[in-house]
Structure formats: structure tokens, C-alpha cells
Amino acid sequence: MAFEFEHLDIPGLVIVHPQVFGDARGCFEETFREDVFAQHGIKGLCQDNESKSTTKGVLRGLHFQTRHTQAKLVRCIIGAVYDVAVDLRRGSPTYGQWRGVELTAENHTMFYVPEGFAHGFMVTSDEAVFAYKCSDYYAPEFEGGILWNDPDIGVQWPLDVAPMLSPKDQALPRLRQVKDELPFVYQG
């Protein structure tokens, strides 16, 4: 099997380890197969994104869309990031909890974050290129987010430095300010 799927204790979160074939030239891996991923509930991915961060400590997040909600299959193809998902699904046994995973070009690890989560990452290398697939299209009018260091969530970010955030991300609200407006519901 070309992929190993590791289902986390927060229902819906999956770490994916692709099989990497090394040889004298370098390496090869399959990064996505509709047939295999669908067997693990990962389907309908329709948009590919890529971002480059040029400073250690860049922090993007914590993001979601309130309509055209997006599941994301994410990975880091150059450098290293610490990737975080926060469960925002009303009625979820793990509502408000977060999980983090190190994604690096070296470990080839991917992380699947379903709909109903806020998602973000912090760059832990001097630069990082981050690539991901989404299950719905970008809809800027429905962009939402939660402040990266909301104490009610308490994400343990890895770097002990002031992160570099966009002005938009610096101004995000805390979960307690928006929780009643969020549309996400745990499906069981």
C-alpha cells in the first residue's frame, strides 16, 4: 500500500504517510490518489493551493470558511512547519481541542483536516513552501478565523519567538466572541 493512514483521537483528523521510494537520483512518492483516499473519507478535493513563507516564525491561521466550508489535505514541500487543527464542531466530544503535527519536506507527512476545523501553521525553518488541496473553492466573503493565541484554545506553538502574522490574522477574534455564529456541527 502506497499510503499509511493514521486516524487521530479527534474524529476526522488523519495523518497520512506516503511511501517514499529512494534511489540514486533522489526519491519518488505518490501524493494523492482519489481511489485510495476516498476509502478513508477524503474526497471532493477541487482546489490546489501553495504558499511560500520566507521567514522563520511566519504564522498563518487559524482559518476556516463559514460557507463553502473546506476540508484540507496539507503538506510542506520545502522546509518545515508545525501544523494545527482546532475542532470547532458544535456537539463534538473534542470541541475546542487542538492537535498539532510536524510537517516537513524530509518527513513527507500529510495532514487531513476536515470541515469544521480551524487550520493554521507556524514556519519552523528559514523558509517553507506549503501545498494543499481543498474540498471547496476559495470564497473570500465567507473567510473566518480565530486568533492564533486564543487562551481558551491554548495551542502550544513550537517557537519561542514573536510570530509574523498578516494584519488580517492579527485582528482575528477569540473563539468566545464568535462561537455562536459558527455553522459547524459534529456529524458523529
Ligand SMILES: Cc1cn([C@H]2C[C@H](O)[C@@H](COP(=O)(O)OP(=O)(O)O[C@H]3O[C@@H](C)C(=O)[C@@H](O)[C@H]3O)O2)c(=O)[nH]c1=O
Ligand atoms: C486562501 C486563498 C487566498 N487567495 C488570495 C487572497 C490574498 O490576496 C492572498 C493571501 O491570502 P491569505 O492571506 O488569506 O493567505 P493565507 O494566510 O496563506 O491563507 C491560508 O492559510 C492557511 C492556514 C489555510 O488554512 C488556508 O485555507 C488559507 O486560509 O491570496 C486566493 O486568491 N485564493 C485562496 O484560496
